[in-house]
Amino acid sequence: MVPPTVSTILSSIAARRTIYNLKPVLPTGINLKDVQKIIQAIIKDTPTAFNSQPNRALILTGEAHRKIWEQVTDSIEAESGKKRPASVKNEAFGSVIFLTDDQTTENLQAKFPAWAAFFPTFASHASGAAQISSWTTLEAAGLGCHLQHYNGYIKAALGSKIPSNWTVQAQLIFGVPKEQPGEKTYIENEVKVISVL
Template sequence: MTSKVAPFLDTIASRRTIYALKPQLPENIELKDVQDVVQAIIKHTPTAFNSQINRAMILTGESHKRLWNHVYETIPIENFKKRPLSARDEAFGTVVFMVNDAKTKEMQQQFPAWAETIPELAAHASGSAQISTWAAFKQLGIGAHLQHFNQLVADALPEGSIMEDWEVQGQLVFGLPAGSPNEKTFIENEVKVFH
C-alpha cells in the first residue's frame, strides 16, 4: 500500500466507539479546537448538487446535560436508558448534526427526477460529516460514540438554537477516553475488481 495514503487509512481504522468517557477534553485541546474541526468538516463535506445542507452545533455544560437528561427521562424503553444517562454524566459534550430540510425541499423542486432520492442523499451527506468528525476527534485524542436519538434530541435543544427547517440526524457524544474500545471483529468482505 502506498505510504501516502497509510496515515489516512490508519485514522479510519483507529476510529472506534468509546463509551467510557470523562467530562473533560484532552490536555492541550480546547473547545475552540473542537469547534474549528467541526466547522471545517461541515464546510468541506460533499453534498448532492453542492447543496451544503449540513449543519451542526456543539453542546457542553448545562445545555449538554439538559439535553441528555431530557432523552433519559423521555425514552420509553428501559433498556435504552443507559446510553443517555452515561452521555449526560460522563461526557464533555455533544455535536448535534442536522440537515437543512428547506434546502432539501428546494432541491426536490429543482431536480424533480431526483426528488425521491434527495432526502436519502441528504442523510448520506450528514453521515459523511458525522464519521469524518469522529475520525478527526480520534486524532485529537478525543473519545466519542455516535447516537441517533434524533427526535428526542430535537425536542430538547436550547430554545432558539435550531431553525424550524433543520432536521436532527445524529449526535456525536465526546470526552476524554476513560477506557479502551471493545475488540472489533470483521466479516469476510472482499472488494472484487472486474475488468
C-alpha cells in the same frame, strides 16, 4: 508505493472506534475552540449532492449538554432505555448534533423534479459523511467518541434553539476515553477488481 499520507489516513480510519466509557474533559492541549474548528472545517468540506450544502451542526457542552441529555433521559419511559442518555449526560464532555436543513432538500426537489425522491437520502448520506469524518478526526485528536440517534428526543429538547425545518440526524458524543475500544470482528469481504467482462 502508497505515499505516507495515505497510510496516515488509513490508520486514522482504522483507529476510529466506538468508545462508550468517557471522562467529561478534553485531552491536554485540545480546547473547545479546536473541536469547533474541526467540526466547522468538516461541515464546510464534506461533499453534498449538487453542492447543495444541507449539513448543519452544533456542539453542546457544559450546562446545555447536561440539560438536553437530562431531558432526553426523562423522556424515555423504560428504565433500561435511560442508561445510555444518562451516561452521556454525566460522562461526556459534549455532543456534536448533526442536522440537515429540509429547506435545502425542498429547493433541490423543486429544481430537479426527476430526482426529487433521492434528495432526502442524499441529505442523510452527506450528514453520514460528515459524522464519520468528525468521529475519525476527533479520535485522531485524542478524544473518545460514540455515535447515537436520539433524534426525535433531541429535536424536542432543543425546541426553538434550532429552526423547525432542520432534521436531527445523529449525535457524536465526545470526551476523554477511559478504556480501549473493545475487540472487533470482521467478515470476509474482499473487494474484487473487474476489468474484463
